[in-house]
Amino acid sequence: MEELYTLEKEVGRGSYGVVFEGHMTKTGQRVAIKRLPCSNPEYIELYLQELWAMRATAKNHVNVIALHGCLLQNGPRSLKPLKPGKLPLSLVESVLKGGVVEAPKSQDHEHIQSNSQRRTNSAARLQDRTNTAQARAKLQDKAAESATPSRSQNRARKRLAPREDEQPGPLRYLALWLVMEYCDGGDLNHYLLSQTPNEQRNHRVVLQLCSAVAFLHGLGITHRDLKPDNVLVCVTSKGPVVKVADFGLSKMSGLADGDLTRQHFSSTCGSDFYMAPEVWGGLTYTAQADIFSLGVMFWAVLERITIVEEGTSQEQLGAYVCKGRSGWLMPLGEALWENADLQLSIPMKFKRAPSLPPPPGPSMCSLLLDMLASDPDARPLANQLEARVRSALREESH
Template sequence: MPNAGPAPSDTRLSSGPLAVGALVLDGRFRVTSLLGGGGMGMVYRGEQVSLGRPVALKVLREDLSQQAGMAERFRREALLLSAVDSPSVVRIIDFGVHEGLLCLVMELIEGRTLELALREGPFAPARALQVLEQLARGLAVIHAQGIVHRDLKPENVLLCDTPAGETARLLDFGIARFADQSAPGSGVTQAGLVLGTPEYLSPEQAMGQGPASQSDLYSLGVLAYRMLSGRLPFSGSGPGELIAQHVHAAPTPLLEVAPALSSEPALAALVMQCLEKDPASRPQGAAVLADAFAALRGRATGVGTLELPVASPVKATGALQRFTTGAQTALASPARRLQAGALAAVVLLGGLGLAWRASSPERRARALLEAGRGGEALQRIDDAGDEGKDPTLMQLRAAALHQVNRHDEELELFARVPTTGPLEPLSVHALADDYGRRESAAARRALTSWPKAVVLKQLQALANESPDKGQWGALRLVDQEWAGQGLDLVSLYATALEQSDCQVRRTAARRLSELPAAGALKALRALKDTPKKKGGGFFSDDDCGQDAAAAAMRKLEKELPP
């Protein structure tokens, strides 16, 4: 692989294989500093050369990089993760090999690890629930891609301050799963060949069984136990003893080590259920667990109604009850029986409360749509029977129709929504997604018929989010309808050159040729120099924007001053 050549000796990082200033992955990224390292490799701060964007470069250890089949398996994992779109998951930008070392490029997130935050003491229930719900939602997204984390621990969780409050981001997905268990430092203990961190290992991991998504839920339970109590459920004197305890010992009930949680018996019981030895007795899926945390979070933050995404009040009671399936066998001590009884009372009262104080159809539909459950949201709105009269429900129904791919009905319904009230963000994203996939007059008219003061701000915010079809559609609409008002068009179109959609690349390249800015040349050159696919068959698209980028460069080089 080409690189920047030998670096001066005074820029060599003594603790890692890369030098400050080195260009990696065919010159697309530059190393700027060392961030840290661990058992799997080193992490560097870097810069994407074409955009000047800061990134994180994870470089796998040399012996791991050279294992047979590792490059292909690492590449497949990177491709899977690049398709993950979740605010709780750090985004993958690129992957490749530099001088025999496997490199993964990720977005650089500023924040501090959960490990550092926990050194200040246990979290209050409301704060813990917010973080735990976000982590469970992130796990649900990666599990849907067939990825198991296998090393969930506080060091792999980043806490960031955002306008929406504290946000948790998951790091280091799936890398440990590829380590050769016979390699030095791979986690061999006297209890067997295992991968992961002993304090957070699931029983099945400890016994060397194949990974499954339920293992991550156990590790999340250990993490939750520590967040709420300030201590771990097991405290063996070494890795071997810790692993044996995960397999054979019952953890001390959370309410015994954290009496302050006596007002949160349902939360304590849910955490204990995550620590069940039998995976089948744990919450059945990360999405289910996230919904449970969301329900409990509503109570902890003073919201009177449990926001459980279920079809009826009767099922709402069952939703929380299934979180404690098998609890009678696990809660053997009197304290555990008391905890289970308290949970049963809370569940019963919560279910009755839902029957009499069901949340508004708008809130329930919105929660379902945000979870990607458009079919259920559509049913919820139709059951309410008011969607033809309530402008908000009409917009939410249009968003639900979008999620179930009934786009003609979506556009027809949205065209009937009065444009004098609030504009629902979920509907804006749905229509922008439509426009991003096909620049139809109907989708454009549906949004631009609203007052500029109402719609423009939402489209501007969407255009500045992570790239997807909705972001692209918002960018195109603001550019075409309002001359890109409030947007850095050069930067946004340059970023679009990195998308996998060849038509998006071509459109972005042509638009950059009309924006005489020297900053566009770097991004265009990076795309132009990207090798075209060869031998892809009759339906292959050998040119994926490279020709448009080359044409845009020629035009700009003529127009820009030397």
């Protein structure tokens, strides 16, 4: 590992893996390295989907996170680069059979014999650093000070973190390590909420997200979990450059004509405050669910609307509907599923985080309402969004 990359420190963790900051050994370039433990066939399927989607993007869009490489850990002290375009057959078999399949003994033996003692020691040091960083992260207690209204009912879908000890054994594939470009601005929540509200910056973010999603849909990729947490930011002298990331729930279409409105999905997945009504209702849905999620994000970014979900203390960007006398927060998709004729109030007239940017103009409000339509067919296609956003912003500037 250390012949190619040097692991530095943990910078984030989620339900499926841990992300570390690292450096390319030869060039010194900073990279993000995500460790995905392969202990469960359901999680392995998500990892392979993420790898496949990131390979498809092939560093071809500035607003989509770039994949530099992938490493396969098939033993406590054994790591090797995965060849481009190749997938570990044992991992694919694990997904198909519904149980973790052992790596071929001959392959494991040949790999161990071909490695130098230096690489073996490097892998061991990598594992030691991983364990140390994870233990340190568990001791940190993050508290957030916010007057933002919090959701009073526990409706969030919880994902179970994988256990690495479920399928022990030296011949198992223990983990995939994805090496990606490093984003020094953190995620979109952290970046925007740590800055003074700036209308021009917000417009830049919205336009870049339009371009990224149009690119993904053009490749036949439906993200299915668009939210500020899954958008990373690179800080440059010309302003923020956003990067759509985290493709674990994404799906790739086999449609020859690329018409994603004909590709239907049935798995209910995503994050509560960004899920489309049809996903909330358990109906089949298309890539237009991404457009709804994008509409929630745009509304929250442009008006700096924030939420704090039950069970968390972190403020995040997200729009909502207030329900009942107590004013508990309800996701837009859930509210529209219950009442397809619900009239959304854009700009929002409820209390929002100070200090506020100017509200979006009439054209942008109209576009947001179209993106948040309860009928998926009424929402604009991804390849139409950027032109409509630019037109709406021009009208506001005049």
